[in-house]
Amino acid sequence: MNNVAQYDVESIRNDFPILGEKIHGRPLVYLDNAASSQHPAQVINAIKELYESGYSNIHRGVHQLSQDATKAYENARATVRGFIHADCIHEIVFTSGTTESINLVAQSYARPLLKKGDEILITHMEHHSNIVPWQMVCEQTGAELKVVPISDRGELELDCFSELLCERTKLVAVGHVSNALGTVNPIKRIIDMAHALNVPVLVDGAQAVPHIPVNVQDLDCDFYAFSGHKLYGPTGIGVLYGKENILSKMPPYKGGGDMILSVSFEKTEYNALPYKFEAGTPNIAGAIGLGAAIEYVQNIGLGAIAAHEHGLLEYATSKLRQIDGLRIIGEAEQKAGLVSFVLDQVHPHDIGTMLDMEGVAIRTGHHCAQPVMEYFKVPATARASFAMYNTFEEIDVLAESINKTIGMFS
Amino acid sequence: MDNLRELYQEVILDHNKNKRNYRKIDNPDGFAHGVNPLCGDQIDVYLNLRDGVVADVSFDGHGCAICTSSASMMTVALKGKTEADAQALFESFHHALTDDEPHPEDVPLGKLNVLTGVKEFPVRVKCATLAWHTFDAALKKIQGEISTE
Known part of the structure; x- marks a missing residue:
């Protein structure tokens, strides 16, 4: 756990110029890393x-x-x-x-x-x-x-x-x-x-x-x-x-x-x-x-990154599980840092648009894995995926935005 | 948030929740299956014509709120329209969502105007037009069959 304690996420974030951007007037919360991750100034x-x-x-x-x-x-x-x-x-x-x-x-x-x-x-x-x-x-x-x-x-x-x-x-x-x-x-x-x-x-x-x-x-x-x-x-x-x-x-x-x-x-x-x-x-x-x-x-070290992302995954999983009507798709014992989910009342695309207006970038759709969607009998899912620069506060913004979305559609 | 309210107006949310004409029609005159492969939305449109007038039109399938409410509102708007009026409405609706150029020939959209906020969300335009394209395909199938007779 030492790695987590010493993990300086702020200094990592400072290396990624795009993370300072605002989207629709809100600070960017980039949770679409499984589609493509952002680039540090070094790259x-x-x-x-x-x-x-x-x-x-x-x-x-x-x-x-x-x-x-x-x-x-x-x-x-x-x-x-x-x-x-x-x-x-x-x-x-x-x-x-x-x-x-x-x-x-x-x-x-x-x-x-x-x-x-x-x-x-x-x-x-x-x-x-x-x-x-x-x-x-x-x-x-x-x-x-x-x-x-x-x-x-x-x-x-x-x-x-x-x-x-x-x-x-x-x-x-x-x-x-x-x-x-x-x-x-x-x-x-x-x-x-x-x-x-x-x-x-x-x-x-x-x-x-x-x-x-x-x-x-x-x-x-x-x-x-x-x-x-x-x-x-x-x-x-x-x-x-x-x-x-x-x-x-x-x-x-x-x-x-x-x-x-x-x-x-x-x-x-x-x-x-x-x-x-x-x-x-x-x-x-x-x-x-x-x-x-x-x-x-x-x-930075992949070990430290993995530990940080695991912390984010556990936090996000427990936060999202508290949301009524939210179902997590994929609950394997061993998981990397992403949460795929659906809401009872709201289609993933509407979730995606609502979250975007809060500055939160997630992926919605079938993720180029249609057989998986078919297996779980969903047309699409919303997916939040984490990277080394994501923070626990960003997970809070994600959860709040999902709650707002549900509020609007209920 | 203003944009969002514009996109998800009460009328739209209502049609999403309480879909109108959400049913199959047995042995319809026209039928088409519409798919948006990017997002997996699927809409089936069923159509009955009587003397060149849309006597009944319905849909089923699944999609996002924009897709579903647009399909629902479309069925309400089309019922009772002549084929020519229905096609003019489709074209006018399409113009309103996709085209900045004025089209003097366009007809008033009436209640469908609430969907024009989608124009501010380019990736969602296809959601709003899927049911209409599917209707158009169903109608053209009938017209195609008639013309070969």
Whole structure:
């Protein structure tokens, strides 16, 4: 608990310029972090400095700026490696985000391997981006998509997982943390169970990396995907971690410049990892911004951040439970910092508009997880999601705003 | 808060709570299913015409307060209107919510005016127009069927 006591949320808030903004005349209470988080000045400045004094294309110029930009880009890759404790730097592939990372694995790893009768195993709580790429590859290959069910609390039915896992399963793709429910899945156990049958596992870590320390070697996952923009970094940059022995056997996902060693019209030789998967001029500023974001998070410490956010979650859960007619969707034992909820009398969109007028930004809708909405028989939910800079006072504003909303609609 | 009061006027809240013509019509002349994929709102509109006049119109489904009350008020406004008047009302309502340009041909909106506050909330405009688009689709289906006869 020492971490919580010493956690200086005010000084963190001062690093995020946008948190000083007023929305409809009220101080911004930003609780839409699971959709996208805000940026500290350190990230904004890293990008600004790059464009003002260090920018060029990378990996090709002999001139100074190109060398500097290349170094900064590759340093960001090294920062990512350290952050998720990958064994080596060329296991880190920069992508445009989690969605592209998953599509890369679906098309480059799964597609050449799958045949009719094979199965891909996902779960009922996945984000659309960890459903649709697998549906596409199943359609292309004749393989079948199998889905692990969830419980009323919003937890995976592990018994069913072990029943569905079989010799036909060619890959398991599972979210580390559910974006719609907040559930933290027991991925270590899932990976161990899959590996016992020699089935590789992809983990969608988009909602996990901002909140939970991740060690891909301890987890022994085969792929781990995440985005920069939920981790206080820029949009348009993400990461695919893959084990070297698997990545090296995979064909390129996209063709173009930088992913080749030599090109002739007869034969092209592909570049080494990770460049084989980074065709075209990459998102240089995005990668450098992501590197700065990770350094910022590391300076504060993910352990301290997780403890603070857990405090916010417990406080918000108990506050919201006191509100008559409010139902929390997703009450897993292990949850990350978000609360999805519905009100008896008020549709989530009306909640969203009412809260917005109080300066409170939340997400309303199906959260790109329509199967989850269907399971809980709600068309949509309202979702408040927390980040390292949120405060207990902001949770009070959230609760008051919900009460006002109910007052207006009753 | 003023904007909010403008958006959620008493009439709107009343129609949201006490929906008018919220029922299915068996074997309707026209039917359409309207979906707003962004937010999951779903509205079914049922329509009966008699001699070119809207004899009965109803809806069911689910949506937010703006969507639901707009659907409810729409059914009240449309009953008894000729096809041409109904279409003119749809277009005028649509203009009032989406267009800054004046449209001299537009007809008065009457009670539907309370919904024009939605214009200040651009992301909510689709909520208010979903039922109308669905009605329009139902009507066009009938007209399409008639024209092929």
